[in-house]
Amino acid sequence: MRGIKYTAALFFLLCTGMVYGQRSDAGDYEYDTEILVGINKNTNGGLIGGFSFKYGMRIDDTNFQFFGMDLANVKNPKEVRYTTVLGNSYIFGKSNYLYSIRPYYGRELILFKKAPQQGVQVSLLGAVGPTLGLIAPYFIEYSVSRVETVREQFDPAVHQSPFNILGPGRIFEGIGRSDVAVGANAKAAVNFEFGVFKSNVTGLELGYQLEGFTREIPLMPTVENRQIFQSVYFTFFYGFRK
Numbered sequence: 001m002r003g004i005k006y007t008a009a010l011f012f013l014l015c016t017g018m019v020y021g022q023r024s025d026a027g028d029y030e031y032d033t034e035i036l037v038g039i040n041k042n043t044n045g046g047l048i049g050g051f052s053f054k055y056g057m058r059i060d061d062t063n064f065q066f067f068g069m070d071l072a073n074v075k076n077p078k079e080v081r082y083t084t085v086l087g088n089s090y091i092f093g094k095s096n097y098l099y100s101i102r103p104y105y106g107r108e109l110i111l112f113k114k115a116p117q118q119g120v121q122v123s124l125l126g127a128v129g130p131t132l133g134l135i136a137p138y139f140i141e142y143s144v145s146r147v148e149t150v151r152e153q154f155d156p157a158v159h160q161s162p163f164n165i166l167g168p169g170r171i172f173e174g175i176g177r178s179d180v181a182v183g184a185n186a187k188a189a190v191n192f193e194f195g196v197f198k199s200n201v202t203g204l205e206l207g208y209q210l211e212g213f214t215r216e217i218p219l220m221p222t223v224e225n226r227q228i229f230q231s232v233y234f235t236f237f238y239g240f241r242k
Helices: 003-021
Strands: 031-040 050-058 065-075 081-083 089-091 096-112 123-136 139-143 148-151 165-168 180-193 200-217 228-240
Touching: 003 031, 031 065, 031 139, 031 200, 050 228, 096 180, 096 200, 123 200
Parallel strands: none
Antiparallel strands: 031 050, 031 228, 050 065, 065 096, 081 089, 096 123, 123 180, 139 148, 139 165, 180 200, 200 228
């Protein structure tokens, strides 16, 4: 159902972009380089799925090449948040985070150009690259007695009672004990640009992300874990051109 909603939104915005793009006059809207930063939301992430950086360079009037990097927190679809008696939120059954670092190289094809101060620019893009995954322990605060608590990585063999869990550990606790997984990533997307100034860029990227590792990532030991992750995403971005 979630995938259907994203697909419907993608189709609607694509059609809208085409209409505006066809109406707009391309005019003198040329640029050679662009630098973009963005905030990502995807079906494998939380409220904020990650952050993006992209540097693009002109090849010709309608083709660009770009280098970029995504930083993302990847979740298992089975993850569910619970609230403790203290009001803290945690994920029962989760033993590891997966922080994905994705450098990539890609190409972008402009379908419809925009005038400097009106319309919407629509383009298609694709990118591939390696992935470095940091597998960091997920810590919880656990009550071992009425007066003693410990913070340690969740272990389903030890932490069997959710009533003794007081909340999650500290942010980035255990990051120094991270394991590393290597893999690759690829994505395809439609890009809509709404900026009203020639030197600034504001827009939305809607696409599909595929990522695979050389081994399974043990995010939740008690459920099926994966080595291949796929998601639908959108990224709000802002940047500069010259």
